[in-house]
Amino acid sequence: MIQKEYQIIAKNYDLAGRASSDIKRTLVALDFPKSLIKRVCAASYEAEINTVIHSFGGYATFFLDDEKIVLEFYDDGPGIHDLDLAMTEGYSTATELDHKNGFGAGMGLPNIKRSSDHLEIHSSIDGTHLIIIFFLES
Amino acid sequence: MMIKNVLSPKYQLLTDKTYLTNTFMGCYQTDLLSQAIKSAEEKNILITIIAHQTTIAVAALLDLPLIIICESSHVSLEMIEKANEHHITILKTPMKSYEVILDLFKRGIIS
Numbered sequence A: 001m002i003q004k005e006y007q008i009i010a011k012n013y014d015l016a017g018r019a020s021s022d023i024k025r026t027l028v029a030l031d032f033p034k035s036l037i038k039r040v041c042a043a044s045y046e047a048e049i050n051t052v053i054h055s056f057g058g059y060a061t062f063f064l065d066d067e068k069i070v071l072e073f074y075d076d077g078p079g080i081h082d083l084d085l086a087m088t089e090g091y092s093t094a095t096e097l098d099h100k101n102g103f104g105a106g107m108g109l110p111n112i113k114r115s116s117d118h119l120e121i122h123s124s125i126d127g128t129h130l131i132i133i134f135f136l137e138s
Numbered sequence B: 001m002m003i004k005n006v007l008s009p010k011y012q013l014l015t016d017k018t019y020l021t022n023t024f025m026g027c028y029q030t031d032l033l034s035q036a037i038k039s040a041e042e043k044n045i046l047i048t049i050i051a052h053q054t055t056i057a058v059a060a061l062l063d064l065p066l067i068i069i070c071e072s073s074h075v076s077l078e079m080i081e082k083a084n085e086h087h088i089t090i091l092k093t094p095m096k097s098y099e100v101i102l103d104l105f106k107r108g109i110i111s
Helices: A019-030 A035-055 A098-100 A108-115 B015-020 B035-040 B052-062 B077-085 B095-107
Strands: A002-008 A058-064 A068-075 A118-124 A127-135 B027-028 B043-050 B066-069 B089-092
Touching: A002 A035, A019 A035, A019 A058, A019 B043, A019 B052, A035 A068, A035 A108, A035 A127, A035 B035, A035 B052, A058 B015, A108 A118, A108 B035, B015 B043, B027 B095, B035 B052, B043 B052, B043 B095, B052 B066, B052 B077
Parallel strands: B027 B043, B043 B066, B066 B089
Antiparallel strands: A002 A058, A058 A068, A068 A127, A118 A127
16 A cells, blocks of 8 residues: 655646656656556646645645555645636636646646546535545556 | 757757757647646647746656747746756747747658
8 A cells, every 4th residue: 555645736847747756756656557557646746736726735645455446636726616617628717827827728627637537526616526536446 | 750850049948958968859839838737748849838837747647758839928037947856848939839840840850
């Protein structure tokens, strides 16, 4: 079993991706299949960038056991106003700065859903909590 | 094919020469990094105008060895340092994305 935790700083694009890079290094070192690593990294990076772009800051946790990989992202708000819209590819509330950095195309949550085996989203004005699960083949 | 095969007077090498012998296969063009996360394949060249450290983070996650920055977008020193750290090559060109793809195709670098 492995557990890790990462801080994510709001609006700091320069540090965005640190958590996902470490998760990738961990999975590569443990010799997981490349296809699984790509899926986990895709979901992780999208969730991390979402936290950077949209939240007041937060943190991520990584959990691995024999059956699954679980990524959880917690932030301090302001929450997702309309979850159905947020899950629609192309819908985004990102700013011009986000677009200049290559993000904010409204693909984050749909990409996370597509990449993972299970996605759970809890959101209120106090914050958003994402639970992303990948089941390991026995 | 090796990255050094892409070099021509139209491309400016911004990163360490050491990685020019790294290989690539095919290319993917987008200015939306989420689209790259979705669709780029390992070893692809990433052709884009998005010159930011996030571009390197995405390339590192996807194992993309070469980024071609189009339309002479400004590339910061921090981005170059981060690319070197991840053994990723950056080439900068005044060409537009479609011109880069045409150039690579005409020279037999992509098919």
